[in-house]
Amino acid sequence: MTSIVIVEDNEMNRDMLTRRLQRRGFEVTSAADGELGVRCVREVKPDVVVMDMSLPGIDGLEATRQLKADDATRHIPIIALTAHAMPEDRERALAAGCDDYDSKPVDINRLLEKIQQLTGTSENP
Amino acid sequence: MTALDRAELLEGIDHDLELLGWMVGVFQRDSADLLRQLDAAMGQSDVEAAKTATHTLKGMLLSIAARPAQEKALELEELLRGEKLQAALSVVEQLSDQVRQAAEMLASVAIEEGAPLSEEPSDSQGPASPNAGTVQ
Numbered sequence: 001m002t003s004i005v006i007v008e009d010n011e012m013n014r015d016m017l018t019r020r021l022q023r024r025g026f027e028v029t030s031a032a033d034g035e036l037g038v039r040c041v042r043e044v045k046p047d048v049v050v051m052d053m054s055l056p057g058i059d060g061l062e063a064t065r066q067l068k069a070d071d072a073t074r075h076i077p078i079i080a081l082t083a084h085a086m087p088e089d090r091e092r093a094l095a096a097g098c099d100d101y102d103s104k105p106v107d108i109n110r111l112l113e114k115i116q117q118l119t120g121t122s123e124n125p
Numbered sequence: 126m127t128a129l130d131r132a133e134l135l136e137g138i139d140h141d142l143e144l145l146g147w148m149v150g151v152f153q154r155d156s157a158d159l160l161r162q163l164d165a166a167m168g169q170s171d172v173e174a175a176k177t178a179t180h181t182l183k184g185m186l187l188s189i190a191a192r193p194a195q196e197k198a199l200e201l202e203e204l205l206r207g208e209k210l211q212a213a214l215s216v217v218e219q220l221s222d223q224v225r226q227a228a229e230m231l232a233s234v235a236i237e238e239g240a241p242l243s244e245e246p247s248d249s250q251g252p253a254s255p256n257a258g259t260v261q
Binding site: 014015019 | 137138139141144147148151152155177180181183184185187188190259
């Protein structure tokens with residue numbers, strides 16, 4: 001089963017995405033801020049991370065930098081997620097080490113394609 | 126234009142009525158909190174706090190397909206980014222009205238669709254609540 005860590009501070013958005021991915025067979029763990037997200041990824045070692053960029057405390061950019069600087073987690077693909085729609089946000093996310101980028105609202109099929117590309121799976125788990 | 130796009134809302138939650146029923150209460154609670162935070166931040170001319178509250182609110186509005194309020198939140202974000210506080214104040218009022226309309230329409234859609242209004246959705250395929258797997 002493909003495992004995913006979602007890092008998103010907003011409860012409604014976090015639980016919506018968690019539930020939609022769980023219903024498609026993914027094993028989902030979520031974290032409510034950047035610091036907890038880094039800790040969670042280090043513990044769970046998921047197949048992929050979906051990381052909101054705007055987080056309290058350590059933001060998604062810094063959390064990504066920390067995970068990509070760690071030998072134990074640098075290989076885990078990270079998909080940046082943001083409610084911004086600016087091209088520079090995508091560049092900043094990729095520069096921080098994110099492997100891909102998506103914008104809110106989440107288009108579940110588009111996100112699944114990105115997850116499949118990054119994890120090397122051809123279909124849902 | 127209506128306060129939210131019903132078809133887009135339902136598509137965005139996979140027509141999951143249990144989730145919809147849960148979202149009604151969460152949206153009402155969190156959007157009211159964020160509007161209070163926004164008012165307080167504007168009252169103290171705290172641009173960073175106002176931007177944070179607006180951005181979080183915008184993310185929620187995107188998730189319920191509340192386009193008019195979402196566009197108003199984006200307009201407010203841009204004014205705050207430019208530190209145009211006077212202009213931002215009037216937009217805050219408009220945003221508050223639109224968010225309330227979105228909350229009301231979200232509740233109406235939930236009732237019309239027959240969604241069970243509850244605190245937490247249960248999930249037969251996973252934990253009792255998405256929160257069960259959440260590190261907080």
